[in-house]
Amino acid sequence: MSPTRGYHHGDLRRALLDAAAEVIGESGPAALSLRDLARRAGVSHAAPAHHFGDKAGLLTALAVQGFDLLAQTLRDAGDDLLAAGVAYVDFAVRHRAHFEVMFRPDLYRADAAEVRAASARAGDVLRARVAGLPTRGGGPGDPGRDALAAWSIVHGFATLWLAGALPDRLGDDPREAARAVIRRLVD
Amino acid sequence: MSPTRGYHHGDLRRALLDAAAEVIGESGPAALSLRDLARRAGVSHAAPAHHFGDKAGLLTALAVQGFDLLAQTLRDAGDDLLAAGVAYVDFAVRHRAHFEVMFRPDLYRADAAEVRAASARAGDVLRARVAGLPTRGGGPGDPGRDALAAWSIVHGFATLWLAGALPDRLGDDPREAARAVIRRLVD
DNA sequence: GATCCTATCTTGCCATTGACAAGATGGCAC
DNA sequence: GTGCCATCTTGTCAATGGCAAGATAGGATC
Incomplete structure (x- = not known):
């Protein structure tokens, strides 16, 4: 080309x-x-x-590309946690192939140095965004726990969306639907 | 045998x-x-x-078995939402193969009647358990939205756990770790 | 400018796999 | 006892992943 x-x-x-x-x-x-x-x-x-x-090598390269792309996407979404969450879901839908491979370590060499580095870079951005999540529950609020909850909810929504497991009534705009779900955790 | x-x-x-x-x-x-x-x-x-x-046929049967197994697991967990959430994660870990196939519709015939039926049965139990989730946000609280949030958080946690994406400090007991995360949404 | 060198790509090959076709086998209905 | 059908086997084919050996080109070195 x-x-x-x-x-x-x-x-x-x-x-x-x-x-x-x-x-x-x-x-x-x-x-x-x-x-x-x-x-x-x-x-x-x-x-x-x-x-x-080999095949695993190709998928390894794809995973690295995916983690870097995710990190960039999250950076572009700015500091707002809700926006970052929506961006995470949007990334999964727009870069479906990358997303699916990234979280399927049996398909590639997840322990490769380049993968660990790229994954860590994306993780850093993710954690930085989640830091703004308000704690809850009366207690002191474990930041690690809160971050895990935020990551889980966006990752789960994205996965279910890609799997086609969600009801049709949500429409065809994952950003809109994700926003509502994430608000349940954030607001 | x-x-x-x-x-x-x-x-x-x-x-x-x-x-x-x-x-x-x-x-x-x-x-x-x-x-x-x-x-x-x-x-x-x-x-x-x-x-x-063919291969897809075998995986279709495995998916059906998985959905039925999940429905039974959720039933056994009782009415408590937190317990149901923990049971969902526990199911994913204990029946890893079933769980992975179930939410990978490209591997089997997800549109087969038996699959749709089994999937619907599991979905019914899931929705029944989530009905107990308290709404939040001052507004009227959309039950569908709340159910989606609950499903997303447990599904996301389970997926990330299986992918080995979670930090080691969580230990090796997914039930314990899941309970803390789900509390962030429930309490 | 000739020669070497190395990354890039090709041809040829083999074991494994999924799928299909045709035949064998054994239990069961009648 | 006989026919029938579900179950399983043998044989075959195209496609795939991976390896080995060779061809080709573009640049470095002299």
């Missing part, structure tokens, strides 16, 4: 990641085939191996 | 489902192989096809 630069045949690594995100987003990770990706990119069936080693 | 009854070689359908749950619980759905299941059961590689048609 974009003739930015090229070695042999173009920006293959990027093309493969893009194609993988598209396939997974449409049909799930189980439908992913390295050979299909190679066909889409117009290269031989063994070309992906050079960039990613 | 148990010589309860048998046609040709024993209780194959059940044996296959059990083996599938074991494999998925240990290595994830991606590692599931029909031929491996057949080997474990001591039958030929084509035997599973007769009971489930």
Whole structure:
């Protein structure tokens, strides 16, 4: 596509990641085939191996990309906790493939250094946003507990939305529906 | 094993489902192989096809089993919302394979009548338990919204726990950790 | 400018898998 | 006892992931 630069045949690594995100987003990770990706990119069936080693390697790269993308999304959402929560759900829906892979450690090498680093970066931003959550319950309010509750509610809503498990009456705008749910915890 | 009854070689359908749950619980759905299941059961590689048609058919049966198991688990937990929430998380951890498949509709035929029925049964119990959740926010309190928030928080916590995404300091007792998080919403 | 070097990609190959077709086997109804 | 049907087996095929060995190109070095 974009003739930015090229070695042999173009920006293959990027093309493969893009194609993988598209396939997974449409049909799930189980439908992913390295050979299909190679066909889409117009290269031989063994070309992906050079960039990613194997299937897990490709998904590892996708997960890293996803964590970085999530961190950026949360940063862009600003300091408001509600906005950050909505942005989390919106990220899951817009970058469905990345989100699904990120939280499925059996699909990739979750213990790889790059993954741990990217995951930690996203976690830092997440925790920073949650710090604004008001405590509740009369007691002193455990910040870790509160952060976990906030993360759980947005992650759960996003997961259920992607799974198609939620009732139809919610409509087709995940941001709107998520906002209402998150308010239950925040207000 | 148990010589309860048998046609040709024993209780194959059940044996296959059990083996599938074991494999998925240990290595994830991606590692599931029909031929491996057949080997474990001591039958030929084509035997599973007769009971489930194909891989999606087997996972469909597993999902149905899972929804029924979840409904029973929630019933056993009693009327208390907190207890029901903890039971939901506990179910996800104890029946990891079922839980993972249930909310991954791309792996099976989620539109099958048996699935819709079992899913609806579990949903009924879930909604009944959530009915006890106190509303909040000064406004009239939307019961649907509240139920969604409760479901989201337990589902999110369970998913994050299974993904290994939660910090180690939570220990190894998901029930204990879940209770604290759910209290943030309930108390 | 020639040569080397390395990253990139290709061709060829093999074991495994899911799915299908056709046949064997055994219990059960009648 | 005979036919019937659910259950299971054997045989086969295309597709896949992964490995090994070779081809190709672009740049570095002299």
